[in-house]
């Protein structure tokens with residue numbers, strides 16, 4: 001395990017997040033949690049050392065996302081979106097992003113978020129792109145609606161995308177507090193409302209060429225490291241696995257009181273270890289031999305890891321709820337909340353391949369199981 005997740009201050013942060021009352025509902029933007037995160041160095045983890053950051057490696061960030069998600073999904077999720085924006089700024093094609101801006105991000109003085117799903121997983125069926133970029137003197141003019149931007153109402157900077165008349169994609173950064181930009185009110189959701197996800201509207205917003213991070217080109221978001229929270233990436237899996245581990249911890253508490261639950265806890269424990277190893281193999285941290293069931297030595301793709309991670313998150317939350325019975329179904333119960341939050345993984349950052357695998361899992365074929373019942377005379 002890496003220096004960060006082993007450090008005393010990180011363990012203390014996770015402990016505090018776990019003990020903090022639930023962050024649920026629009027009125028619960030996690031002010032205190034984010035303050036603790038900053039105090040523990042959270043704004044610096046993914047920033048380059050020369051800009052005041054800690055330059056964490058991809059695997060370190062995956063471990064951080066896992067452990068934070070187990071403690072508080074809202075806080076972890078806000079961080080992933082902020083980090084996605086920062087990492088796109090750091091990786092800009094041309095050295096456009098000033099060192100002082102990166103320093104302000106690393107110190108937490110400046111907050112950024114990302115609204116890029118309309119380039120990958122959202123609004124793909126529309127004939128007109130969600131955000132259109134038209135050439136203007138010295139830059140581009142953006143019009144349209146960014147459908148999703150978490151924490152936008154609390155951020156100063158947005159990394160977002162737009163599509164030109166030729167169908168090419170641009171990745172840009174822009175200040176949120178300027179004429180022509182309207183951050184919508186955060187939306188009440190099935191879960192994670194406290195992460196303040198809103199639409200962002202653009203009405204002819206000028207973006208100078210110096211604020212274009214990449215493009216215009218096809219698939220401007222392709223590439224990037226395992227730890228950049230992109231659609232269906234390993235970092236989204238680390239969040240799902242971590243969340244599942246948090247739910248498993250709740251399920252384990254029930255099993256401490258009831259021995260009949262323990263075999264099921266153990267099965268999840270074995271699964272979680274294998275799954276984390278699968279992720280490490282896919283991230284290139286360890287060789288395929290590290291996982292017994294690793295598809296005959298072939299590492300799983302990021303999308304396959306995500307499918308398995310989603311399944312783990314959903315099943316652990318439901319197992320916990322089942323174990324807590326009617327008491328757990330009360331909306332204030334932690335298991336009830338975990339089930340609501342677990343459904344987030346069905347819709348967040350899921351490329352088509354992940355969606356299809358999920359639907360395969362949900363449309364289960366019972367014929368084999370029924371045959372086994374008959375053979376056993378049930």
Ligand SMILES: Cc1cc2nc3c(=O)[nH]c(=O)nc-3n(C[C@H](O)[C@H](O)[C@H](O)COP(=O)(O)OP(=O)(O)OC[C@H]3O[C@@H](n4cnc5c(N)ncnc54)[C@H](O)[C@@H]3O)c2cc1C
Nearest residue numbers: 081114115116117121122123125148149150197347348349
């Ligand atoms: C809580 C939360 C926070 C998020 N935060 C961020 C963020 O910070 N940054 C970011 O970039 N993204 C974010 N996302 C976006 C996320 O990653 C996905 O892109 C998003 O969940 C996809 O859902 P959508 O409704 O936009 O999909 P869409 O595919 O646009 O579907 C919208 C609706 O259109 C209809 N539809 C879909 N396909 C078709 C079709 N082929 N024909 C006709 N109708 C169709 C369906 O009825 C569907 O309900 C967030 C999502 C959630 C849920």
